[in-house]
Each structure stands twice: as structure tokens, then as C-alpha cells.
Amino acid sequence: MQALRSRRPWRGAYWSSWRRLLTQSCTGSENPELTNDVKHRIESHWREQLSGGQFNPKEPVDKYYVLSMFPYPSGNLHMGHVRVYTIADAVARFQRMCGKNVFQPMGWDSFGLPAENAANQRGVEPASWTEQNIAQMKEQLKRLGCSFDWNHELSTCSPQYYRWTQHLFLQLHRHGLAYQNEALVNWDPVDKTVLADEQVDSQGCSWRSGAKVEKKLLRQWFIRTSAYAKQLLDGLEDPTLRDWRDIINLQRHWIGECNGYAFNLLTSASGLLRVWTAHPEHLKDPHAFLVLRNSHHLSKLEDSRSLSAENPFSGTTMPVLFGDEVTFPPKCDVYLAAPSFRSEDKELWDSYGLAFTSTGKEEVALSPANWELLRKEVLQAATRLNVGGYRVSSKLQDWLISRQRYWGTPIPIVHCSKCGAVPVPEEQLPVSLPPKNSPKEAFLCECPKCGEKDARRETDTMDTFVDSSWYYLRYLDAQNSERIFDPALAKNFMPVDLYIGGKEHAVLHLYYARFMNHFLHSCGLSPTSEPFSRLLVQGMVMGRSFRVKGSGRYVPEKEVEIVNAKKNQAVLKETKEPVVMTWEKMSKSKLNGVEPSDMFNEYGTDTTRLIILADVAPTSHRNWSSATFPGILNWQKRLWLTLQDFQEAREDQTPSEIVPTSEEFLAEDAKLFDARNFYVKGATFNYRHAHQLSVAISKMQGLTNSLRRTPKHVLRHGKQFERALAAQIIMLAPMAPHFASELWSKFVAIPGRLNPASQELQWSEDVLAQRWPDIDAAYNLDLSIKVNGFENCVIKVQRTHLDKVTHSDALDIAFNTESVTSYLIDKKIRTTNFVLYPGIEAILNIYVDKAQKAQKPATSDDAEAQPRA
Numbered sequence: 001m002q003a004l005r006s007r008r009p010w011r012g013a014y015w016s017s018w019r020r021l022l023t024q025s026c027t028g029s030e031n032p033e034l035t036n037d038v039k040h041r042i043e044s045h046w047r048e049q050l051s052g053g054q055f056n057p058k059e060p061v062d063k064y065y066v067l068s069m070f071p072y073p074s075g076n077l078h079m080g081h082v083r084v085y086t087i088a089d090a091v092a093r094f095q096r097m098c099g100k101n102v103f104q105p106m107g108w109d110s111f112g113l114p115a116e117n118a119a120n121q122r123g124v125e126p127a128s129w130t131e132q133n134i135a136q137m138k139e140q141l142k143r144l145g146c147s148f149d150w151n152h153e154l155s156t157c158s159p160q161y162y163r164w165t166q167h168l169f170l171q172l173h174r175h176g177l178a179y180q181n182e183a184l185v186n187w188d189p190v191d192k193t194v195l196a197d198e199q200v201d202s203q204g205c206s207w208r209s210g211a212k213v214e215k216k217l218l219r220q221w222f223i224r225t226s227a228y229a230k231q232l233l234d235g236l237e238d239p240t241l242r243d244w245r246d247i248i249n250l251q252r253h254w255i256g257e258c259n260g261y262a263f264n265l266l267t268s269a270s271g272l273l274r275v276w277t278a279h280p281e282h283l284k285d286p287h288a289f290l291v292l293r294n295s296h297h298l299s300k301l302e303d304s305r306s307l308s309a310e311n312p313f314s315g316t317t318m319p320v321l322f323g324d325e326v327t328f329p330p331k332c333d334v335y336l337a338a339p340s341f342r343s344e345d346k347e348l349w350d351s352y353g354l355a356f357t358s359t360g361k362e363e364v365a366l367s368p369a370n371w372e373l374l375r376k377e378v379l380q381a382a383t384r385l386n387v388g389g390y391r392v393s394s395k396l397q398d399w400l401i402s403r404q405r406y407w408g409t410p411i412p413i414v415h416c417s418k419c420g421a422v423p424v425p426e427e428q429l430p431v432s433l434p435p436k437n438s439p440k441e442a443f444l445c446e447c448p449k450c451g452e453k454d455a456r457r458e459t460d461t462m463d464t465f466v467d468s469s470w471y472y473l474r475y476l477d478a479q480n481s482e483r484i485f486d487p488a489l490a491k492n493f494m495p496v497d498l499y500i501g502g503k504e505h506a507v508l509h510l511y512y513a514r515f516m517n518h519f520l521h522s523c524g525l526s527p528t529s530e531p532f533s534r535l536l537v538q539g540m541v542m543g544r545s546f547r548v549k550g551s552g553r554y555v556p557e558k559e560v561e562i563v564n565a566k567k568n569q570a571v572l573k574e575t576k577e578p579v580v581m582t583w584e585k586m587s588k589s590k591l592n593g594v595e596p597s598d599m600f601n602e603y604g605t606d607t608t609r610l611i612i613l614a615d616v617a618p619t620s621h622r623n624w625s626s627a628t629f630p631g632i633l634n635w636q637k638r639l640w641l642t643l644q645d646f647q648e649a650r651e652d653q654t655p656s657e658i659v660p661t662s663e664e665f666l667a668e669d670a671k672l673f674d675a676r677n678f679y680v681k682g683a684t685f686n687y688r689h690a691h692q693l694s695v696a697i698s699k700m701q702g703l704t705n706s707l708r709r710t711p712k713h714v715l716r717h718g719k720q721f722e723r724a725l726a727a728q729i730i731m732l733a734p735m736a737p738h739f740a741s742e743l744w745s746k747f748v749a750i751p752g753r754l755n756p757a758s759q760e761l762q763w764s765e766d767v768l769a770q771r772w773p774d775i776d777a778a779y780n781l782d783l784s785i786k787v788n789g790f791e792n793c794v795i796k797v798q799r800t801h802l803d804k805v806t807h808s809d810a811l812d813i814a815f816n817t818e819s820v821t822s823y824l825i826d827k828k829i830r831t832t833n834f835v836l837y838p839g840i841e842a843i844l845n846i847y848v849d850k851a852q853k854a855q856k857p858a859t860s861d862d863a864e865a866q867p868r869a
Helices: 002-007 012-022 036-050 079-097 113-122 126-143 159-174 225-235 246-255 280-284 343-351 360-365 368-385 471-477 487-493 508-522 596-603 605-613 626-651 663-688 693-708 712-717 719-732 737-749 807-814 818-823 860-865
Strands: 063-068 101-103 105-108 149-155 178-188 193-195 214-223 260-266 272-277 289-292 308-311 316-322 334-337 388-392 413-416 420-423 455-457 496-502 532-538 541-548 560-564 569-572 578-585 780-787 790-798 827-837 841-850
Touching: 036 596, 036 605, 036 737, 063 079, 063 487, 079 101, 079 496, 079 532, 079 541, 079 596, 079 605, 079 663, 105 126, 105 471, 113 126, 126 149, 126 596, 149 471, 159 178, 159 420, 159 508, 193 214, 225 246, 225 388, 225 508, 246 508, 260 280, 260 308, 260 368, 272 280, 272 334, 280 368, 334 343, 368 388, 471 487, 471 508, 560 578, 596 605, 605 626, 605 693, 605 737, 626 693, 626 712, 626 719, 626 737, 663 693, 663 712, 663 719, 693 719, 712 719, 719 737, 780 807, 780 818, 790 818, 807 827, 807 841
Parallel strands: 063 101, 063 496, 105 149, 289 316, 496 532, 780 841
Antiparallel strands: 178 193, 178 214, 260 272, 260 388, 289 334, 308 316, 413 420, 413 455, 541 578, 560 569, 569 578, 780 790, 827 841
């Protein structure tokens, strides 16, 4: 007991008083049938005692930071929320039971268009609408039984949060990474705001409204994410990243190959022009000029024929011409021509009728022998002048963050007729949102630099992806009013150990969050460049939708008669019109959603949690169908009956016909020893390593089958049965905490304990305070030997020995195993790989190539036998 407490210093006196309450069962010694009413009684009894985490920010040892993507507060949970937060909570509770200091925060991504539009429709302020929704969803999350650490709650629309978002913007601005420029932008005509390139889908439609995007020329704020493009690309190779799988490919594709350099050059139109080239030395050409596509927005200017751009590297002004005849870099509409370097550019110069004069001195300076030196000079000058020079792909653009909407983080800039764009001083943060529909006069202010009275505040607000690009760091120090967060806390608890969210955020949010963390790492605030070690990208919850064939109108299921479910054949009940049945993402518009509150009311919270976790892997889409419910419902009833049978057997005082020392009894006891270890091993692997929680449920159901098959005399006298039943309840607890707590309170109240002094069970503590079940030292585990991914053999090794096996030991075992050596006779070993999962299994992979037979020397006879040419 003392050892457990020393590993969990964050639990303290509060934990002790709390756990005494938990020993009381709400059903007591009565054994009612497990009806929905009984489930609701159980959940009402345990809910308040099980909510909330026990994170200790002063204990970095054995930290585990599990983070699920925070929700937009729409007012109601949907089944997608239920899935992601149940997965996160199951993992968090499991890790706590393994002795980890778990941090599982929750907050609200509360700025943005949906809240503003919804508030406008209802004639209320977005702030009050959002606050009401947050309160409602918080209660729903508590009903879901999640152990979030509400002491670290945050909301991005709170001035206490967006003050630091503005601080972050000013830091970027100070480092030359936030700038304003005119750009042809993506305009959403429905939401009446700008969209970043990343927010326009492949069909040219808005990611949110679905409207066809238009092009509009506006002066906008950008964050120079391209400055970190190469770092972000290289970061995808970071060995700390686990389970990123195809997300790495999506990120790599978005960033592109960083095979060139981007420069931001000032044009005669007073804007910045992005110029990308694979050859920075070409900017040293005094005759360099630029060719822009005819569709480029600068071609629409009245004075576009006399347009030019400053070239600070050659000290010249470059002509800017328009045409489509040159070979532009991929996804780029600017071409840098260097006549002194390339003959084809010289021909292009001539075709435009530009005068070209060359001196011998110039030819010597630009000779190929000097190109490398010239390249270095250009890149060094670009850094000094803050005009780019970063390695980047030709297609990657900077992050456009301006939004022409009210409900967002105000951009902390003041526009002055004398000083231009002036950053708001830190001591004046936050720049608060004025009341909705404020007159223009509300934005008038004094210039922080010169004191001019008719300056005005920036009216654009920031893209909400800015808010969510750093929230994982603020969670650690959510109440800090003096600084953005304490770097010491970040050092102790970053990176996030497990980040859980949907694949729809695999490019946008993850890219921006990675950029912001790389930037903060370069400032010495974040300890690692990559913010998230491991990803769990959960699949969507799909509902069956019904559309009338021809019109495509969605109809509710109650209006449909299903003719053949397997063939997706159905008709409208009234008209007999054919109906198309498909599985689609749940949504109100498709009439295929399921309200979580309806599930909680009908089946109970824990049953809903188990159903959402069962049957399919978290990463796969989940087709929501009541046909899958009986498996979980029956399992819960069987567990309930197992406790009743156990109680009856222990309370039975009649003499037993089979004594505990008989061979028959010992054989049954040995079966339970094996069953406990086998299923604990499988469940633990899927909780800790694979995160295949559906498989963990299958393993637990396998243990239930073993317990249900056990004869009554073993229930009554079997030490291994008692251990196996305890393990069963403990392993269930992370997924169904209320139900498991009730089972445990009944279990510990049953008389006749056979493991009274056991170190593995803390009889006086609640189930969630138990140590996670461990594999017995004497149990034999698997050392699997695979050749080119295929299993060759499995060698049984006692747990105490397996945990000590090294790569070298495994190779020795393999090369002394006949099935392995006989298979490798004619093969050449390319490499080997060894993975040890302590207390679970070990895997040795041997990768081979088939050895080529040595060719015998050619003879004269062989030569004569060859066909003649």
C-alpha cells in the first residue's frame, strides 16, 4: 500500500476521504435485475464521485498528457463527441491506474462563424449565446462520465485567453512573421469572409458553408509559416512521432518539397510580391526581371504596364511583365528570369524588347565558379533584410489569418495616417471586442507611437485556427495572468503524449499547431519542436440515411419500409417510391443523427460508452446501429449475474463435495490462472500500446466467459477465481467507471476473502484507485520470431525472463531454433528488428533476401553451346 501511495503523491488527503465514500454500494446486499432504472441509480450514485482528474502540476515524474481536440460549443454533444471523449477518458483512466500523473484538460474553441451566425439568427449577443452553450455542454460532458481536469478549463473567446493570443501575434510581428499585404483572396459569399487556401476544397467550395468561392482583392494579415516550411517538413521524420501513419503523408504533401527559396519583394504598387526560385543566385543578376501570369491580380492595375519590383540583392529595379509563355514553377504564378545566367531568359528578354548591355566585369562576377558564393550572399542578405530566403516549396503560401467577422480575436494593430500599422503595446492587452454592431467611431483611438488622435483599430479578427494553434500549452497554466504560460510547466509536461481527434483536422489544425509550437520552441518557451508525440485519429460515427431516389430528398427512418437491409433496398411507406439507403456522417440535415441524451436515458451512460467503443477500432468509421447493442447489453448482465453467483457461493455454508486440494479443483483453479493472465495480457496491450479498445473489450468478454464456466465450488474456494474476477472489474473501470465502481463495491463486501493480505488488491479502496492487473511472474509469454513479416515460430518464455530479453538474446534464441535455421539456409539476412512489450510479449523480425547461387566459370563447351549472334 505504501508503495502505491509513494507512486501517486498527487492524491493526498482529499483522495483518502473521497475513497471512503466509494466503498458504499447503492444497491447494497440486494441483488436486483440489471434494468435501465438500476443503471440510472448506479450512475446517479457514482457520478459526482468519479468526475474530475487528480493532476498534480508539481509532479513531472510519470506524467501522461492525454488531449482530445476541444469542441466548438454548439450547445449539444453529438455522437462524434461521445466517441472521441470516451476514447480519451478510457485511456486517461487506464493510465492513472498504471500510476501515471495524468493530465486530461477540457476547454472550448468558442470563437468563429457558427456562433456569430446562430446568435444573429436569434437576435442575441454571440458572447451570451456561447456562454449558455458552454454551460449546457459542460453538464453533458459530466454526464458522459469523463474525468476532465476542470481546474484547467479555458475558452478561446474569454479575454483572459485571447489576451495571450494577441500577445502571440505581437511576438510573431516582432520576429517579422506577421505582415499585411494586398492579395487576391478566397471570398465566401455566404459567410461574407475570407478563407485561407487550406479552407477551400478541391471543388473550389468553402469548407464550412459549401458555397462556391469567389476571388477578391483585399489588404490582409498573414503569418509567414513558409519561414518554417523546411523545419516542419523535417519534423515529420522526428522519431518521437508515433502512429501518425498517413497523416505524415498528408502533411508532407501539403508542405511540398522544399527545393527552392521564397523572397518577398516590394513592388511599385506598394505591396509585397512573393518570388520563388530554386536559384537564389539569379537575384544577383542586374538584368533580372519578373514574368507574372496574365491572370495575376497585379495585371488588373491601371499602371500594370509600368510595374516594377525592388531587387535589394543587385541594387536594381526589376521590370514586371505579364505573359503565359514561360514555364512557371509548379503552383506558382511568378517567374524569375535571369538573362545573365540562362540563355533562354536572354531570349525572353529580347522578345520583350528590353535593352541588354553587358560588361566583361559583370560576366566574371556572375561566372559559374562564383554561383555558390553568390547564393550564400543572397540568403544572408535576405535574412538581414527580413525579405525571406527560406527554403520552401513553390506551392506553399503563407497563412492568411484576416477574417472580416465580428466574433473572433481582435488583431492588436492600430492604423495611423503618419506611422502606418502600429502594434498595440503589451500593457494595453487585451484589445477587447466592442459591443456588436458598434459604430465606426468605436474603433477610433490614439496612436501608441505618435499620439495622433484619429488613428483607428484594426477591424479584422483572426482566423480561429490561430486560437487553437497553441491551446495545448495554455491548458498547463490556464489561470496565469502574468504570462502566456510558465515555460517550466511546459518543460515538465510537454509534449502531449496522446492527441485524439478527427482526420478532418489532419492538415489544417495540425499544420498550424506544429508551426506555432516550432516558433515557440525557437523562442525557448516550448521544450520540443513537435507538440504531439502520438496521434489517435478516430473515425466518424456514421448513421444510416434515407434519400428518395430521383429527388435526393432526405427522409426520416420512420417513413421508410426496409425491403432488404443487406442490399440497401427500401421504399417510402406511403408512396412506395424507391429509397436509397447509405451510411453517412451523422448530421441534422441528413436526418440520420442520434441524440446522445436519448442513448443515456434509454440505455445509461456506461452502456453508451461501451457501445461506442465496441466492435470496431477507434480509427475506423462506426456504423451506428441498434443491431449491435445486444452484445454489450448481455455482457453487462452476465457481469452482474457473476457477482450475484459469487456472493451466493461465498455465503453458502453447506459442506462442499470437492475439497480445494483435489486434482479436479486444482485443475479448474489453474485454468483460471491461465485465463486471468491471458486476457489481462491482451486487454493491457490494447489499452496501452495498440489503443484498439474494441479488441480490449473482446479480451474482457473472453475472461467473462471463463468466469461464467467456473463450477460453484471453485467460486466458493478458488483463489484464482477471486483474482480473475477482481481483474475483470478493474479492467472494465476505465470504460464503464460507474458500473465498475458498483460491481467493485459489491465485490469487496462479499465475505470470505482468499487474498486478504494481497499487494495486488487494495480492498479498502475504490476500483479506480486499484493498481492495473499485472501478469504473474511464473506465466509463460510469447517470443514471436518472424521472417519477412511472417511468423516462423513462437517460443514460450517465463514472464520474469522475457522482460529481460535483449535484441541479442532474441537472436541467440532464434539461431538455436531448428525451424528458423532451416528456413534461413539459402537466405541472406538484411536486417533484424526487436520489439519488447514488457509483461506482454516480444517480437523478433528477421528480414532476408534470397541468396543468389554462385555462377560457375564459363568453359569452352559452354561458349560453343551459346547461340550465335
